[in-house]
Amino acid sequence: MCGNLTRFDVTRSSKVVEYVHLDLAGEPRVEEREVLSETIESVRCRWCNAVDQVELVDRPGSGAQV
Numbered sequence: 001m002c003g004n005l006t007r008f009d010v011t012r013s014s015k016v017v018e019y020v021h022l023d024l025a026g027e028p029r030v031e032e033r034e035v036l037s038e039t040i041e042s043v044r045c046r047w048c049n050a051v052d053q054v055e056l057v058d059r060p061g062s063g064a065q066v
């Protein structure tokens with residue numbers, strides 16, 4: 001790694017329910033958003049372009065990785 005620990009491009013896929021409210025002009029606005037599932041697909045370093053999944057993917061399950 002290049003030493004960058006704070007700036008990454010995260011590719012994330014998520015399944016989301018949105019409560020859409022249309023106003024009188026027919027303009028939709030999302031008033032509520034519920035995330036059903038979310039998967040981080042890849043994490044790429046902004047500085048050196050290295051793709052490194054490990055740091056972020058491990059976190060939710062195994063705890064104490066920070």
Ligand SMILES: [Zn+2]
Binds near residue numbers: 002003046048049
């Ligand atoms: Zn890097």
